[in-house]
Amino acid sequence: MKFASIIAAAVATASMAAPALADKLDDIIASGKLRCAVVLDFPPMGSRDANNQPIGFDVDYCNDLAAALGVQAEIVETTFPERIPALVSGQVDIGVASTSDTLERAKTVGFSIPYYAFENAVVANDKVEMADWEGMKGKTVGATAGTYEAIWLEGQVKEWGEGQFRPYQNQADVFLALSQGQLDATVSTVEVAEANVKSGNFPGIRIVDKAPMVPDYVALIALRSEHGLIDYLNLFINQQVRTGRYAELYAKWVGEGEPADLTIKGVYR
Amino acid sequence: MFNYTFQWKQALARLPQMLDGAVVTMQVALLSMAIGIALAVVLTLFRLSGSRILSGIATSWVEIARNTPALFQIYMAHFGVASFGIHFSPWTSLLLGITFNNAGYLAENFRGALKAIPDTQARAGRSLGLSELQAFRFIVMPQMLRISFLPMTNQMVWAILMTSLGVTVGMNTDLYGVTQDLNALTFRTFELFAVAAVIFYLITKVIQLGARLLARRMFRY
Amino acid sequence: MFDTALSANDLIFLAKGAGMTIFVTLIAVFFGTVLGIVFGIFRYQVGPVIAAPLTFVLDVFRSIPLLIQLVLANAFLGMVLRLGLSGLTVACIVLTLYTSAYCAEIVRGAIESVPQPVRRAARSLGLSWRQDMTNIVLPLAIRVGLPSWIGLSLGVMKDSALVYVVQVTELLKSTQILITRLQEPLLLLMICGAFYFLISFPVARLGGYLEKRWTHD
Numbered sequence: 001m002k003f004a005s006i007i008a009a010a011v012a013t014a015s016m017a018a019p020a021l022a023d024k025l026d027d028i029i030a031s032g033k034l035r036c037a038v039v040l041d042f043p044p045m046g047s048r049d050a051n052n053q054p055i056g057f058d059v060d061y062c063n064d065l066a067a068a069l070g071v072q073a074e075i076v077e078t079t080f081p082e083r084i085p086a087l088v089s090g091q092v093d094i095g096v097a098s099t100s101d102t103l104e105r106a107k108t109v110g111f112s113i114p115y116y117a118f119e120n121a122v123v124a125n126d127k128v129e130m131a132d133w134e135g136m137k138g139k140t141v142g143a144t145a146g147t148y149e150a151i152w153l154e155g156q157v158k159e160w161g162e163g164q165f166r167p168y169q170n171q172a173d174v175f176l177a178l179s180q181g182q183l184d185a186t187v188s189t190v191e192v193a194e195a196n197v198k199s200g201n202f203p204g205i206r207i208v209d210k211a212p213m214v215p216d217y218v219a220l221i222a223l224r225s226e227h228g229l230i231d232y233l234n235l236f237i238n239q240q241v242r243t244g245r246y247a248e249l250y251a252k253w254v255g256e257g258e259p260a261d262l263t264i265k266g267v268y269r
Numbered sequence: 270m271f272n273y274t275f276q277w278k279q280a281l282a283r284l285p286q287m288l289d290g291a292v293v294t295m296q297v298a299l300l301s302m303a304i305g306i307a308l309a310v311v312l313t314l315f316r317l318s319g320s321r322i323l324s325g326i327a328t329s330w331v332e333i334a335r336n337t338p339a340l341f342q343i344y345m346a347h348f349g350v351a352s353f354g355i356h357f358s359p360w361t362s363l364l365l366g367i368t369f370n371n372a373g374y375l376a377e378n379f380r381g382a383l384k385a386i387p388d389t390q391a392r393a394g395r396s397l398g399l400s401e402l403q404a405f406r407f408i409v410m411p412q413m414l415r416i417s418f419l420p421m422t423n424q425m426v427w428a429i430l431m432t433s434l435g436v437t438v439g440m441n442t443d444l445y446g447v448t449q450d451l452n453a454l455t456f457r458t459f460e461l462f463a464v465a466a467v468i469f470y471l472i473t474k475v476i477q478l479g480a481r482l483l484a485r486r487m488f489r490y
Numbered sequence: 491m492f493d494t495a496l497s498a499n500d501l502i503f504l505a506k507g508a509g510m511t512i513f514v515t516l517i518a519v520f521f522g523t524v525l526g527i528v529f530g531i532f533r534y535q536v537g538p539v540i541a542a543p544l545t546f547v548l549d550v551f552r553s554i555p556l557l558i559q560l561v562l563a564n565a566f567l568g569m570v571l572r573l574g575l576s577g578l579t580v581a582c583i584v585l586t587l588y589t590s591a592y593c594a595e596i597v598r599g600a601i602e603s604v605p606q607p608v609r610r611a612a613r614s615l616g617l618s619w620r621q622d623m624t625n626i627v628l629p630l631a632i633r634v635g636l637p638s639w640i641g642l643s644l645g646v647m648k649d650s651a652l653v654y655v656v657q658v659t660e661l662l663k664s665t666q667i668l669i670t671r672l673q674e675p676l677l678l679l680m681i682c683g684a685f686y687f688l689i690s691f692p693v694a695r696l697g698g699y700l701e702k703r704w705t706h707d
Contacts (some may be wrong), residue, residue: 040667040670041667041670047670047671048667048670048671050497050499051499052499052500052503052667052668052671076577076657077657077659077667078657082655082656082657085561085564085565085568085655085656086577086656086657088565088568088569089564089565089567089568089569089580089656090568090569090572090573090574090575091564091568091574091575091576091577091656091657170666170670172666172669172670176669176673176675179673201672201673202673
């Protein structure tokens with residue numbers, strides 16, 4: 001019995017010892033590669049160009065971070081529902097994937113300070129009469145599974161007690177369903193809504209109203225225990241704003257105007 | 270032992286919601302199976318009919334169902350047919366997709382089963398004054414269903430497993446959909462999906478057991 | 491409908507996806523078959539009691555949706571064991587075990603089918619054989635098992651469409667990526683379906699041919 005427990009302890013120590021020395025930040029620098037989970041059907045944050053190469057705000061953000069770390073960036077495409085499994089299973093080092101920093105999720109993954117903030121818009125099919133966001137009451141609405149707006153919209157439908165909510169696996173399916181008339185309306189970030197209406201890829205849709213939600217602050221994500229990495233991410237985000245790179249990326253991908261304020265008045269982070 | 274802290278309580282607290290999802294999963298699977306069997310019988314008749322058009326339809330159905338992924342079929346039932354302006358809810362699309370798949374596979378099983386039933390039986394029935402359809406209905410079909418009982422049970426299990434593909438067409442009330450929704454809220458992937466896996470396992474066991482009892486009742490081997 | 495923005499580039503992209511589908515399938519079928527034969531023979535030799543744990547584990551693979559197997563394996567290997575495997579590796583491991591679970595069943599069934607020629611399962615497969623050949627187990631077992639095995643291999647190819655959940659871009663996923671960009675769901679889905687069909691159909695026919703030929707000799 002004693003002997004067995006000694007062996008078990010020895011095995012446990014041996015297996016624990018190696019990874020305890022270096023943390024994730026060291027691993028990334030040593031491996032020369034930063035693997036970022038990015039959602040690529042979420043223009044302008046992430047999409048693909050005519051050669052099916054990843055482009056977008058989040059892609060550039062990952063590249064900037066990799067450059068700061070002095071490593072190569074590797075973009076790993078994930079859907080919204082799959083980004084956390086990808087992170088926790090170690091297939092990516094961080095997520096640059098517009099992840100809303102909810103308290104419920106913070107129990108499981110580690111969040112940096114916000115790197116972007118979305119406002120959300122209600123987009124409707126042209127054939128559906130809708131004056132403002134409350135017009136969604138009783139309609140068939142949908143959003144991308146696993147997103148902040150989907151959680152809000154599903155809650156709203158439950159509160160109204162009528163109508164139907166459908167989560168699709170990705171943003172493209174939501175807009176496809178909306179354009180086909182399978183959905184009457186959706187809630188998505190203003191950026192995505194405008195990009196999709198403008199692109200002409202989805203005929204027969206229009207922006208109706210802003211959704212009355214608290215701005216959706218999104219953060220970079222890493223494993224909860226990787227404080228060294230998260231500290232680095234926080235400083236990196238601060239530097240992006242400080243150096244004007246944040247505004248530059250905003251102008252490049254989103255358009256004119258002021259990028260969203262990432263500070264919250266009256267409270268420390 | 271592991272460098273990971275399991276939070277089973279968080280997952281188990283959601284068990285009632287997941288069990289509700291399991292009920293929806295069973296409903297869809299059972300319905301798809303019932304309709305699937307009926308359609309498969311029709312397809313079998315089409316193949317036996319001797320009409321080129323009818324057997325062509327049946328053969329295309331069977332071959333497409335068997336040679337493309339179920340996920341593709343379900344996706345098609347939602348987004349594909351919508352290109353023609355036909356809209357199905359996620360629930361209906363999922364049901365249609367699985368039913369299409371079930372019918373194709375079962376029709377093929379029935380064809381195999383028919384080979385084991387001698388022609389002479391149907392002919393004997395005909396000479397007793399039964400119509401062709403009656404001979405099929407009273408002599409061939411009961412044997413065909415009995416021989417295909419085991420493949421049908423397997424298909425039923427597959428139907429249960431296939432419901433997990435409904436999420437791709439916006440389904441969120443079945444067991445997989447509920448689990449994924451909860452995962453989006455809490456990010457407790459491993460614990461939630463482990464619970465879902467156990468529920469799926471139990472459902473399939475119940476079905477296999479039920480099928481065995483039913484077979485004993487019906488066939489008295 | 492044929493007025494399309496689809497470029498040669500996109501077709502190459504799709505072909506890459508199809509290549510991934512075939513690659514994952516070949517790996518899974520090869521290793522899954524080897525494992526399946528070992529498991530199947532083991533189960534047959536040691537009897538149901540001793541083999542019970544193995545039987546149980548293999549049964550689990552056949553009773554849980556592949557989607558959940560992939561998500562769970564991915565979370566377990568990465569999150570709990572922290573092995574840092576790529577999604578492709580996880581996909582291959584899970585699909586291999588999944589294949590082996592079905593294959594073991596086929597192998598065991600094929601072996602068992604030999605001494606009892608009139609078994610219902612074999613009859614529903616449309617097979618028959620001469621009783622005087624029962625002492626030649628292997629060739630007979632192969633004849634029973636091969637058509638099912640071909641069906642299994644094709645099943646694995648179709649099921650490999652699910653490995654998108656572990657970030658492997660196979661045929662269906664590449665199709666979805668193109669749908670996102672080009673918004674031509676019907677055309678792209680048709681192409682994708684045709685790809686699968688063109689690979690699967692001839693092989694399925696070959697299986698049917700072998701089955702028929704061996705039934706009548």
